[in-house]
Every structure is written in structure tokens, then in C-alpha cells.
Amino acid sequence: MKNGLEDVVAAETQLSDVDGEAGRLVIRGVSLDHLAEYASYEDVAALLLDGLIEGNLEKENLRRRLGQARTEVFAHIRAIDDDMLGLPPVDIMRALTARLPDGDDLEAALGLLAAPAVFLPAILRLKNGDEPVAPSPSLSQSADILAMLGGGRPSKEKVKALDTYLVTISDHGLNASTFASRVIASTKAGLTSSVLGAIGALKGPLHGGAPGPVLDMLDAIGSQDNAKAWLNQALDRGERLMGFGHRVYRVRDPRADALRYALRPLIDADQVDRERIKLANAVELAALAILKERKPDRPLDVNVEFYTALLLDALGFPRDAFTGVFAIGRTIGWIAHAREQALRGRLIRPRSLYVGPLPQAA
Numbered sequence: 338m339k340n341g342l343e344d345v346v347a348a349e350t351q352l353s354d355v356d357g358e359a360g361r362l363v364i365r366g367v368s369l370d371h372l373a374e375y376a377s378y379e380d381v382a383a384l385l386l387d388g389l390i391e392g393n394l395e396k397e398n399l400r401r402r403l404g405q406a407r408t409e410v411f412a413h414i415r416a417i418d419d420d421m422l423g424l425p426p427v428d429i430m431r432a433l434t435a436r437l438p439d440g441d442d443l444e445a446a447l448g449l450l451a452a453p454a455v456f457l458p459a460i461l462r463l464k465n466g467d468e469p470v471a472p473s474p475s476l477s478q479s480a481d482i483l484a485m486l487g488g489g490r491p492s493k494e495k496v497k498a499l500d501t502y503l504v505t506i507s508d509h510g511l512n513a514s515t516f517a518s519r520v521i522a523s524t525k526a527g528l529t530s531s532v533l534g535a536i537g538a539l540k541g542p543l544h545g546g547a548p549g550p551v552l553d554m555l556d557a558i559g560s561q562d563n564a565k566a567w568l569n570q571a572l573d574r575g576e577r578l579m580g581f582g583h584r585v586y587r588v589r590d591p592r593a594d595a596l597r598y599a600l601r602p603l604i605d606a607d608q609v610d611r612e613r614i615k616l617a618n619a620v621e622l623a624a625l626a627i628l629k630e631r632k633p634d635r636p637l638d639v640n641v642e643f644y645t646a647l648l649l650d651a652l653g654f655p656r657d658a659f660t661g662v663f664a665i666g667r668t669i670g671w672i673a674h675a676r677e678q679a680l681r682g683r684l685i686r687p688r689s690l691y692v693g694p695l696p697q698a699a
């Protein structure tokens with residue numbers, strides 16, 4: 338038995354390759370560095386769905402249909418009542434997503450891609466006592482998310498930064514939520530069922546739930562001088578440092594650097610809290626040194642969540658919404674994997690090793 342299925346190969350995929358030794362991520366033959374710099378969210382959606390779903394995936398058509406889908410799913414916002422509004426944002430997203438029809442075609446996929454992009458900004462506005470802002474179908478997905486969140490036209494630096502984020506986290510091998518999506522798809526359930534299961538798997542702090550706690554950690558540390566002492570005390574208490582370590586990467590997570598670069602235009606345009614960035618840089622350096630000293634046999638480097646926290650904070654998302662933004666970006670990966678599994682895979686049904694008691698002899 339392999340605890341946590343570590344190193345077990347459970348699927349063949351043409352979607353993405355995570356090379357944990359080299360610190361390299363390839364999405365459908367293109368390196369993450371290239372995609373993060375040049376591709377839009379819509380480009381990557383078309384790239385991931387190519388050959389897995391029927392329909393016109395040409396960029397302009399996809400952008401137009403995604404805009405229409407955002408307008409259609411906006412009607413579901415009405416289902417949010419006061420009880421639901423008391424839940425964490427990602428739980429409300431999950432509840433609303435459950436209302437979407439199951440299906441395997443492009444229309445079902447577009448509805449699922451549009452849904453989190455529309456739901457999250459509306460949920461955040463309602464929680465603040467503000468009216469939700471309706472989608473603008475002519476905008477790109479990233480521009481519209483920020484427009485629905487802030488109620489005005491977002492800066493081009495912010496749109497580019499969100500696009501880079503959504504592209505960077507679009508797919509990442511057989512992570513926990515993607516595996517959940519594939520397991521469900523292997524039973525021939527529809528895409529909504531796969532995405533719902535994946536959202537459930539994403540919300541835990543060991544997967545998509547870490548970036549909020551990264552900011553909590555930075556706040557608790559407070560100043561650069563306090564970094565070393567605070568980090569050592571946290572480790573002495575047996576805690577893990579959020580934003581560090583990875584099951585597959587034994588070197589720096591390449592997505593961390595893609596997001597670090599994505600922050601630069603925001604820093605240059607003075608659209609970010611520079612003091613927090615300086616503190617984060619100091620905490621990163623201190624944490625890397627301490628982890629190296631304490632765990633010499635286990636290479637522990639920075640992961641995607643560390644810079645996710647800084648980027649999403651700069652874009653105006655509250656920390657309890659970070660997992661929801663992750664879901665907006667990762668839904669395309671879940672859908673592509675679900676389609677690949679349904680088309681080319683087999684029912685996923687591993688075995689367990691029984692270690693419980695045996696029946697008593699009579």
C-alpha cells in the first residue's frame with residue numbers, strides 16, 4: 338500500500354506534466370513560463386479543451402460564448418438567502434454550482450467555467466451589503482471578474498495579473514481535486530458532478546485552502562525583525578508553514594515565480610502594498626533557511642500559495658475568498674481531466690487493505 342498514493346501513476350494524460358525534480362510545469366506541450374507571460378485565460382481554456390469536447394473553440398467564439406454563459410448563470414444569484422450568506426464563500430459557490438444541470442457538452446462546460454467567475458464576486462458584494470454587479474459579456478473573463486467585484490473598470494495591470502493567475506493555476510497533474518474530478522468522471526457522471534466533487538476536495542488547507550493562512554501568518558509576524566523568531570516558534574509548536582512544501586516539487590514551485598513576476602507591474606504602478614511585499618520577501622528567505630536547517634532530508638521550498646496570497650490580496654479579494662478564486666482558475670483543468678477520463682479512461686476502483694478485526698470464531 339502507498340499511503341497518500343505517493344508516486345502512484347493513476348492516469349495517462351495529455352493535459353499537463355509536473356516535473357517535481359526539475360521544477361517544471363508543461364501544459365499541453367507549452368511551458369508554464371510561456372503561458373503565464375503570453376496566454377489569456379480564454380487561450381488556455383481552448384488549449385485544454387481541444388480534442389476533448391465538440392464545438393467551436395476558436396478564441397473569439399469562446400470568449401463570446403463564455404460572456405453569454407456568465408450572463409445566464411447570473412440568474413442563480415437569486416438563490417442566495419440569508420442562511421447561505423453566513424457560509425464561507427467557497428461553500429456558497431459549491432451550493433450554487435450544484436444547481437447547474439449535469440452534461441458533457443461545450444454548453445455544460447461553459448456554464449461551469451462561467452459559474453464561479455460570476456458567483457464569487459456577487460457573494461463577496463452581498464456579504465458586504467452591496468448589490469451584485471451584472472456581468473458584461475463583451476469583457477474577457479478576467480476583466481469581468483474584477484468589474485463584477487469592484488463595480489468599476491479595472492486597471493489593465495490588474496486584469497493582466499488576474500489573467501496570469503488563472504492561467505498559472507489552470508492545471509497541475511493529478512492533484513487532489515483533479516483526481517476527485519477524474520474519479521467521478523470515470524463513473525460516467527456529468528461535468529457538474531465532477532466539478533462539485535473537485536470543489537469539495539479543493540477547500541482543505543493542505544490543497545487550495547492555504548493562501549488565506551499565508552496572509553494570517555504575515556500579519557502575525559508583523560515585522561521583518563520578528564520573522565525568524567515567529568517561524569521557529571510555529572515549528573516548535575508542530576505547525577506547518579503555509580505556502581511551503583509540496584508533494585511533488587522538490588525544488589521551487591515554478592508557479593510561485595510566475596506569480597511573483599505577475600506582481601511586478603502592480604508594484605511598478607503602485608497598486609500594491611509595498612510594505613507587505615517587503616515583509617513577505619523577508620519571511621520567505623527566513624522560512625527557507627529555517628526549513629533547510631530543521632529538515633535537511635526533505636527539500637521544502639516555496640509553493641504556489643505563497644505568491645497567490647500576495648497577488649489576490651493586491652487584486653482586492655478578501656482572504657476568505659482565495660480558495661474561491663483558485664476554483665475559478667482550476668475549473669478548466671477539472672473539466673478537461675473529466676472529459677479525458679470519460680473518453681479514454683476506465684472506472685477508477687482501487688482496493689483497500691483491511692486492517693480491522695476478523696469475525697470471532699463461533
Ligand code: COA
Pocket residue numbers: 341542543544545547576577578579580581582583584585632635637640641642
Ligand atoms: N512546514 C513545515 N514542515 C513541513 C511543511 C511545511 N509547510 N511541509 C512538509 N513539512 C514536513 C513535514 O512535517 C514532514 O516532516 P517529518 O517527516 O519530520 O514529519 C515532512 O516535511 C514531509 O511532510 P509530508 O506531510 O509527508 O508531505 P506531504 O507531501 O504529505 O505534504 C503539503 C505536502 C503541501 C501538504 C505540505 O508540504 C504542507 O502541509 N504545506 C503547507 C500547506 C500548503 O502550503 N499547502 C499548499 C500546497 S500547494
